[in-house]
Amino acid sequence: MIEVELLNPQNRHNRSSSNGNYYEINPAIKIGDIINYFELDTKVIDQKQLEKCIDISYLLDFFACYQILGNITVPDVEAVIVETMEDRLQEPFSIRKDKCSYDNNYNFKVKDKNNQIEFLVEWNCLEGCYRIRKDLLPYEYFRSPYLLVDFILFQIPTTDTIIFDNEIKPLISDLLRTIKKSSKYNMGLDFFIKRINGVDTPKDMYVDDLPF
Structure with a gap:
């Protein structure tokens, strides 16, 4: 796993400068770099496929978590490469968010004291990409609608219960x-909408039923 991880220059730099402590991992590793490093005989139809990136989190999700010692083999890595080249696995969100086709949008405005803030939300559910722009500031990107909503609520904090119940809740619910x-x-948004609006969770709903 570490061999694959360190094929990303950013990860090599972070690891060498962290003094052995935790460092942030960039999950995007170029397919071409992996094939060259392990000298794989992977069939490549289009050279553009070599510029794609695998998401190394799939290695943990699909392989290490199911092995007693957390072993990941080179064939495991190649399996993720092939799946990614054939578009059966998505590239990492850090790569995907800039390639996504944001074909849906939602515009809303919120009053903050004497100012009015305008938000533009755009998304593509199939590709798992969500982004929001506050006024003319740069876009913020998210991989799920739940993280998106958390960001919106953070941007428009209010201690006024009436404003929150009568203005903010309906906006968030309508967006979802x-x-x-x-x-x-099915994205499991119904429960999230009910939670936003203060509807009690059914007693027979298990944790596994939650959408996050």
């Missing part, structure tokens, strides 16, 4: 319903 309508699969 709009996202839900644009999706072709």
